[in-house]
Amino acid sequence: xxxxxxxxxxxxxxxxxxxxxxxxxxxxxxxxxxxxxxxxxxxxxxxxxxxxxxxxxxxxxxxxxxxxxxxxxxxxxxxxxxxxxxxxxxxxxxxxxxxxxxxxxxxxxxxxxxxxxxxxxxxxxxxxxxxxxxxxxxxxxxxxxxxxxxxxxxxxxxxxxxxxxxxxxxxxxxxxxxxxxxxxxxxxxxxxxxxxxxxxxxxxxxxxxxxxxxxxxxxxxxxxx
Amino acid sequence: xxxxxxxxxxxxxxxxxxxxxxxxxxxxxxxxxxxxxxxxxxxxxxxxxxxxxxxxxxxxxxxxxxxxxxxxxxxxxxxxxxxxxxxxxxxxxxxxxxxxxxxxxxxxxxxxxxxxxxxxxxxxxxxxxxxxxxxxxxxxxxxxxxxxxxxxxxxxxxxxxxxxxxxxxxxxxxxxxxxxxxxxxxxxxxxxxxx
Amino acid sequence: xxxxxxxxxxxxxxxxxxxxxxxxxxxxxxxxxxxxxxxxxxxxxxxxxxxxxxxxxxxxxxxxxxxxxxxxxxxxxxxxxxxxxxxxxxxxxxxxxxxxxxxxxxxxxxxxxxxxxxxxxxxxxxxxxxxxxxxxxxxxxxxxxxxxxxxxxxxxxxxxxxxxxxxxxxxxxxxxxxxxxxxxxxxxxxxxxxxxxxxxxxxxxxxxxxxxxxxxxxxxxxxxxxxxxxxxxxxxxxxxxxxxxxxxxxxxxxxxxxxxxxxxxxxxxxxxxxxxxxxxxxxxxxxxxxxxxxxxxxxxxxxxxxxxxxxxxxxxxxxxxxxxxxxxxxxxxxxxxxxxxxxxxxxxxxxxxxxxxxxxxxxxxxxxxxxxxxxxxxxxxxxxxxxxxxxxxxxxxxxxxxxxxxxxxxxxxxxxxxxxxxxxxxxxxxxxxxxxxxxxxxxxxxxxxxxxxxxxxxxxxxxxxxxxxxxxxxxxxxxxxxxxxxxxxxxxxxxxxxxxxxxxxxxxxxxxxxxxxxxxxxxxxxxxxxxxxxxxxxxxxxxxxxxxxxxxxxxxxxxxxxxxxx
Ligand code: HEM
Ligand SMILES: [Cu+2]
Ligand SMILES: [Cu+2]
Numbered sequence: 001x002x003x004x005x006x007x008x009x010x011x012x013x014x015x016x017x018x019x020x021x022x023x024x025x026x027x028x029x030x031x032x033x034x035x036x037x038x039x040x041x042x043x044x045x046x047x048x049x050x051x052x053x054x055x056x057x058x059x060x061x062x063x064x065x066x067x068x069x070x071x072x073x074x075x076x077x078x079x080x081x082x083x084x085x086x087x088x089x090x091x092x093x094x095x096x097x098x099x100x101x102x103x104x105x106x107x108x109x110x111x112x113x114x115x116x117x118x119x120x121x122x123x124x125x126x127x128x129x130x131x132x133x134x135x136x137x138x139x140x141x142x143x144x145x146x147x148x149x150x151x152x153x154x155x156x157x158x159x160x161x162x163x164x165x166x167x168x169x170x171x172x173x174x175x176x177x178x179x180x181x182x183x184x185x186x187x188x189x190x191x192x193x194x195x196x197x198x199x200x201x202x203x204x205x206x207x208x209x210x211x212x213x214x215x216x217x218x219x220x221x222x223x224x225x
Numbered sequence: 226x227x228x229x230x231x232x233x234x235x236x237x238x239x240x241x242x243x244x245x246x247x248x249x250x251x252x253x254x255x256x257x258x259x260x261x262x263x264x265x266x267x268x269x270x271x272x273x274x275x276x277x278x279x280x281x282x283x284x285x286x287x288x289x290x291x292x293x294x295x296x297x298x299x300x301x302x303x304x305x306x307x308x309x310x311x312x313x314x315x316x317x318x319x320x321x322x323x324x325x326x327x328x329x330x331x332x333x334x335x336x337x338x339x340x341x342x343x344x345x346x347x348x349x350x351x352x353x354x355x356x357x358x359x360x361x362x363x364x365x366x367x368x369x370x371x372x373x374x375x376x377x378x379x380x381x382x383x384x385x386x387x388x389x390x391x392x393x394x395x396x397x398x399x400x401x402x403x404x405x406x407x408x409x410x411x412x413x414x415x416x417x418x419x420x
Numbered sequence: 421x422x423x424x425x426x427x428x429x430x431x432x433x434x435x436x437x438x439x440x441x442x443x444x445x446x447x448x449x450x451x452x453x454x455x456x457x458x459x460x461x462x463x464x465x466x467x468x469x470x471x472x473x474x475x476x477x478x479x480x481x482x483x484x485x486x487x488x489x490x491x492x493x494x495x496x497x498x499x500x501x502x503x504x505x506x507x508x509x510x511x512x513x514x515x516x517x518x519x520x521x522x523x524x525x526x527x528x529x530x531x532x533x534x535x536x537x538x539x540x541x542x543x544x545x546x547x548x549x550x551x552x553x554x555x556x557x558x559x560x561x562x563x564x565x566x567x568x569x570x571x572x573x574x575x576x577x578x579x580x581x582x583x584x585x586x587x588x589x590x591x592x593x594x595x596x597x598x599x600x601x602x603x604x605x606x607x608x609x610x611x612x613x614x615x616x617x618x619x620x621x622x623x624x625x626x627x628x629x630x631x632x633x634x635x636x637x638x639x640x641x642x643x644x645x646x647x648x649x650x651x652x653x654x655x656x657x658x659x660x661x662x663x664x665x666x667x668x669x670x671x672x673x674x675x676x677x678x679x680x681x682x683x684x685x686x687x688x689x690x691x692x693x694x695x696x697x698x699x700x701x702x703x704x705x706x707x708x709x710x711x712x713x714x715x716x717x718x719x720x721x722x723x724x725x726x727x728x729x730x731x732x733x734x735x736x737x738x739x740x741x742x743x744x745x746x747x748x749x750x751x752x753x754x755x756x757x758x759x760x761x762x763x764x765x766x767x768x769x770x771x772x773x774x775x776x777x778x779x780x781x782x783x784x785x786x787x788x789x790x791x792x793x794x795x796x797x798x799x800x801x802x803x804x805x806x807x808x809x810x811x812x813x814x815x816x817x818x819x820x821x822x823x824x825x826x827x828x829x830x831x832x833x834x835x836x837x838x839x840x841x842x843x844x845x846x847x848x849x850x851x852x853x854x855x856x857x858x859x860x861x862x863x864x865x866x867x868x869x870x871x872x873x874x875x876x877x878x879x880x881x882x883x884x885x886x887x888x889x890x891x892x893x894x895x896x897x898x899x900x901x902x903x904x905x906x907x908x909x910x911x912x913x914x915x916x917x918x919x920x921x922x923x924x925x926x927x928x929x930x931x932x933x934x935x936x937x938x939x940x941x942x943x944x945x946x947x948x949x950x951x952x953x954x955x956x957x958x959x960x961x962x963x964x965x966x967x968x969x970x971x972x973x974x975x976x977x978x979x980x981x982x983x984x985x986x
Contacts, residue, residue: 004870005802006884019799027789034760034785041763042770042778045699052968053961054765058705058758067705067757074753078746081796086739088798093735109573152567153665155730155805159871159884162802168666168732169566170659186884190805192560192875194573195486199881243527243607250599250633257637265641265667273662350653353662360648 006159009185009206011178013162015088022084026077092163096176099144101137107167108150110196112187118220129219134203138212139182147173155191158204164190182206241393248397252404255368259408262364266357266415279354280419282347284338288417291334292409298327299406302376302399309395317395318383321376324402328373335366361412368405375401439529440943444536445515446836449829452506455543459503460903462495471896473880488877489558490579494550496561497583501590502543504683504821509594509632510539512686512828513601513625515836519934520622522610522951524944527603535597542589549582557583560875562676565657565668569649577650584647591636591643598629610933612953616710617972619932619957620703621828624689627713628682631720635678642671669731673724681720684816685713687784687824688755691777694831695759697930698774699766700968702958705758712751719748729797730804738797745795752788756781767961771928772846776827779854780819787815790865805875808868814861822853826909833916834923838940841920845912852905859898863891931971932957 002020045053058064104115104123114135118127137143147156149169156175157164165175187202207215270276305320342348342355349359375398438444468475469483476482483491514532518525526532549556557579559568571577605626609618645656646668655661657668696703703709725733725741759781768774790812793799803809826849833841871884879885879892926935933953937945951973959970970976 001865002869004866006871016798016802019796020793020802023793023796023799027792031785031789034756035782037760038778038782041760042768045763045766045768047767047769051767053700053767055702055961055963056704056765057702058761059707064705064708067708067754067761070757071750071753074749078749081792082739082743082746085742085796085798089735089738092798092801093738152573153564157873164730164801164804166731168659171732173732186882188873188882190873192489192567194567195489195575197875198485198877201881238607243603246606247528247599247603250602254595254633254637257634258640261638261641261671264638265671269664349648350655353655356648356654356656360644360654364644
């Protein structure tokens with residue numbers, strides 16, 4: 001089921017995929033055994049002439065013991081999933097590293113705009129760079145995003161990075177990622193936001209360090225001349 | 226009558242009990258509705274200390290007066306219930322009438338308050354505090370209105386002496402009326418007294 | 421009285437303004453099935469657009485993005501609230517609860533009629549939204565504001581207002597219904613029908629009503645606020661006016677999670693009713709199942725934020741909600757294990773109701789297991805709002821509404837109409853549905869894992885979806901056959917109603933009380949005296965009896981397990 005995940009290009013993507021595979025293994029085991037038993041029971045206990053069903057109410061602990069045993073296994077696996085998942089969740093959504101690059105993301109119906117602080121490293125100054133649609137980032141750097149929306153709820157989604165975060169209007173929502181590979185990847189809106197939702201697409205453009213610097217310089221030049 | 230057939234079992238609960246149970250379930254669902262609204266208000270209110278200033282525009286004397294009115298009406302409702310238990314028709318009708326009139330007084334005072342707010346430009350869309358104020362008190366007033374109508378219907382039944390076969394309805398209406406009263410007891414301090 | 425059970429009845433009193441719980445059940449059943457047609461038509465249009473993007477859908481035309489958003493919204497709303505609720509909650513509760521507990525009717529028959537007509541009104545309000553200026557609501561069935569709170573974002577005003585109105589009417593109707601079912605259940609059980617002798621279907625229907633009852637209130641409050649945002653210019657959910665969009669999500673999902681149980685529990689109840697009858701064995705672990713249902717209900721109120729992991733709420737809440745969510749697997753594991761154990765050493769006959777029941781088990785299991793992925797907050801970061809979710813909830817909703825629902829309909833058909841349906845057609849219907857349901861929704865898991873997002877009007881816009889072009893067309897074809905596969909049912913349902921062979925009172929040789937009444941039961945259900953109950957509901961193949969079942973109304977002693985004791 002998960003052999004067609006989009007390629008993973010982020011540092012934490014492997015953790016998320018790991019959880020997916022862990023759950024897949026656990027769930028797959030129950031799927032096979034339970035469906036298997038269902039089919040087996042239906043075939044094995046089909047009505048036959050002269051064979052009477054066994055009267056068994058399952059009201060005693062003795063009769064219930066294997067149910068209790070199986071449920072104990074379920075509880076154990078539940079907590080396994082929870083604990084493994086909690087670490088990954090904390091890594092992606094809770095413990096934000098200090099960013100090497102800070103970018104302000106502005107969403108509105110139906111377009112993305114990205115604001116870079118410019119040479120002084122400060123937002124809301126004259127040298128801020130405002131770039132439509134394409135999110136340029138350097139590879140192997142921690143990117144800190146601040147997500148904002150002007151109108152309705154949008155969702156900032158980078159499938160290859162395994163990042164998704166809804167953007168609430170009126171708030172500044174943080175997010176971060178670090179990419180391990182250069183190239184061009186998808187950026188989509190994952191929350192129904194109106195008529196043009198399907199076309200609210202962007203691009204994630206990952207440069208190497210020098211390429212990123214060059215792009216910054218060129219964009220600044222274009223903007224301020 | 227559909228219920229009549231059940232007389233073939235002595236062990237089963239009476240129709241009176243069944244109906245009372247239903248009223249309690251109804252009140253339970255109403256509690257969830259007002260609970261959702263009041264809970265939302267409290268969460269907003271805690272995050273917004275600046276609303277204290279707006280609560281200032283609400284008149285505590287008028288609110289207290291209205292609280293008193295509703296409390297008195299609950300008392301007369303109890304009197305109506307007690308009299309109906311004694312099968313005292315005159316007292317029941319009088320108490321029902323007074324309860325309904327007190328309820329109407331409450332609504333009139335509420336209307337007067339609303340008019341005052343409107344004249345100062347405080348409409349439901351004049352900010353979130355006013356949105357909550359009008360929604361919560363409006364929904365409550367709607368319940369008061371429904372209560373008044375129910376009570377007046379009982380009153381007319383009483384005048385025509387049709388009250389006795391359905392005396393338990395006085396009790397059920399009373400339960401509902403007390404509930405509406407209790408809701409106000411929550412709304413009043415939350416809205417008026419948090420300045 | 422006008423609808424005196426003994427006098428001749430005028431058409432209007434018998435079929436329209438009836439207060440007979442069985443007639444009201446049939447009214448709900450028919451209304452639900454008609455709404456299912458509308459729901460299926462919207463599904464067809466969406467699937468056409470997804471399978472054959474930007475071509476004209478036969479019988480309608482081009483599904484443009486604005487239309488697509490309306491279709492998604494209406495499909496979800498209709499299927500959950502106007503198909504699932506009337507079929508599983510209202511029709512079944514009305515028909516089954518009084519008959520199984522030995523009552524002559526609901527506790528409040530006229531309130532019951534009123535509930536139905538308010539429900540009809542809400543259907544009309546919803547369908548009317550297709551025809552008002554601006555069109556149908558387009559905010560998704562979850563209606564997240566600010567999108568749903570103001571015309572400026574969707575271009576839809578009246579549609580939105582009608583949507584909220586329809587939901588409010590529906591909630592009022594089902595609250596009144598719920599009061600009725602609960603009061604009936606608590607007060608009208610015949611002597612001997614103790615709480616632990618109540619048949620499973622009734623227990624689970626009551627569980628559904630409880631789930632609904634204690635969760636819907638806050639959403640009604642929320643809906644009032646949303647309505648005022650739309651019509652009175654308040655800003656409860658609009659940040660620019662100081663409002664808070666997340667409030668709606670909390671209120672919606674505080675209701676929404678119990679709501680999925682409202683639809684799922686009656687289906688489980690039907691299947692639990694059917695398993696013992698067709699395997700001639702007591703249900704395994706009656707008490708364990710009832711208590712598990714209670715535990716699942718309780719848990720369902722503290723899991724709602726699993727729909728909101730990435731909504732922007734405080735991320736510290738995610739792990740606690742992950743834990744409660746995944747813990748829900750425990751009571752449901754108990755129930756499913758008990759169901760499987762009920763088959764063991766049985767004497768199984770695969771009549772149509774049993775096929776649907778087993779089909780429910782086989783498919784719902786997939787829905788339940790895939791829920792574990794979505795309950796894990798970290799896995800949800802990737803899977804949220806993808807087609808994986810779409811596949812997951814269809815694997816829970818569809819089995820509940822249709823596998824569970826059809827199991828119930830076929831099982832009680834003889835009792836409903838006094839005639840037998842056609843077995844062959846029933847089996848054809850089952851296999852068509854079973855095969856093509858899986859053929860439709862199984863690949864959707866893969867498409868979702870591949871990154872296809874839900875609620876998208878045009879898959880050709882996405883580069884990563886190019887690889888799924890063919891698969892999407894195949895899914896659509898399977899979905900069309902799935903819808904066509906319902907034709908045998910419609911034929912069977914109406915043809916057998918008038919032409920089917922007459923059914924006797926107890927065609928399945930089942931032990932619960934409804935099979936004591938004649939088929940169909942007359943107004944008032946029982947003759948002059950009420951039945952009395954002596955044993956539990958599932959006394960099949962008792963070793964001390966020659967006959968292979970003991971009906972609840974037969975005065976015999978109790979053997980073995982406490983299911984038979986008071
Ligand atoms: C005939 C079989 C069905 C088909 C082919 C079908 C197809 C679809 C499709 C194509 C979508 C839109 C997915 C998207 O774009 O996000 C959808 C959404 C949905 N469906 Fe179904 N569906 C079927 C039956 C059902 C049933 C029985 C239920 C529930 C009782 C149901 C509940 C929903 C819900 C709640 C949504 C989400 C709507 C939203 O995103 O707002 N569907 N379905
Ligand atoms: Cu969007
Ligand atoms: Cu949920």
